[in-house]
Amino acid sequence: MAARAIDIIGLDADDTLWHNEIHFRASEEKLASLVAPYANRETLGKKLLEIEHRNLRLYGYGIKGFTLSMIEAAVDLSDRRISSQAIYDILDIGREMLVYPIEPLPGVLETLAALRGRYRVVVITKGDLLDQEAKIARSGLGDLIDDVQIVSEKTPEVYERIFGGPEKSARSVMIGNSLKSDVLPAIQAGAWGIHVPYEVTWALEHADEPVITDRFHRITQLDQLLGWLDGN
């Protein structure tokens, strides 16, 4: 088959280019130990998710907001009894998340190298500005990427603006692990959407399977993108 008419490749970052959610879940496990005298693992999980959801409008996505939500959950679940030392430990958990090494997921490096120069590659990600910039730097992928767009929400309007209007959107594809944030709004913007599921999905990112459309495709690892671009 002929190569597809694609000029711009949009890529999600967290859990598409590198592991992210497992670090959040590992931090939640550490938090569970700290609040164990007051709440079991399941109660903590529910409470933390509820607090994250309530704070999302104010804090947005990212590690600093997550740290504040962890502190709130600990204070809340302990009925204002948790020790100051535990709060200090939570601050440390948050800081560790800001510096852990960023390792590209399988297939990412080869794929970006193969795309280089043939397509315009744009990383489109939500989260804290400094945090996301630092992760790209730590990943070592910076030289393989043409542009980075850090946005507060991923709506069809945002994708259309980044791709450069309706005509350019039709020649763009967005790839990511979240149907709700990466795939569906990009398809609504007139682009192609490719889902590359990750082993863990944050509960607030779940979405139903999209309506079947020829603009939707699913791969299991990023390097399968190359075959799809070639029309296979």
Next chain:
Amino acid sequence: MAARAIDIIGLDADDTLWHNEIHFRASEEKLASLVAPYANRETLGKKLLEIEHRNLRLYGYGIKGFTLSMIEAAVDLSDRRISSQAIYDILDIGREMLVYPIEPLPGVLETLAALRGRYRVVVITKGDLLDQEAKIARSGLGDLIDDVQIVSEKTPEVYERIFGGPEKSARSVMIGNSLKSDVLPAIQAGAWGIHVPYEVTWALEHADEPVITDRFHRITQLDQLLGWLDGN
């Protein structure tokens, strides 16, 4: 005199378009009451600044990082004895900072209205992405601004990129309350730099007076920009 050869007007946001630092200082006063059993006002001020400075590389600028630093200062100064209730109160102080009303400083509204359509007006600001977007929305100034660039650091390279290269930088002016972040790096990028001092300057933003250059100017209120643009 003839109008100056300017196409792009860059404007800092916090303490240039609206009050910002006074909200941080008001929060610090509230924090001082909470830690009063353990430290006096001066000790708190020093400790908080020290912690903010140490965390800046990790947290960047903005209210969430400031809230985390306030919590760390409270735990630290109390020698791990501060109550969980006080921690909760600090979370509340941080959340209030994320929703307070944004009132434009004197002269801002008239000036932006006068610039509209005659120049390309770009707000260039550091801080949390969502936080800064929300402040622009709350300020009601969005329709008077052509573009918003939220950056993690304000370096000469960042200004040159935003203005669109060396030639366009020479036809750009950056206006802000910080010599260190707004005025000096813009001048280094080849643009004009106008200082509009604010009543309070964050200790980490102090810089020496710049070398005298005809690319530097100082005004006391934003509406004086209009006369300068006209060559007066």
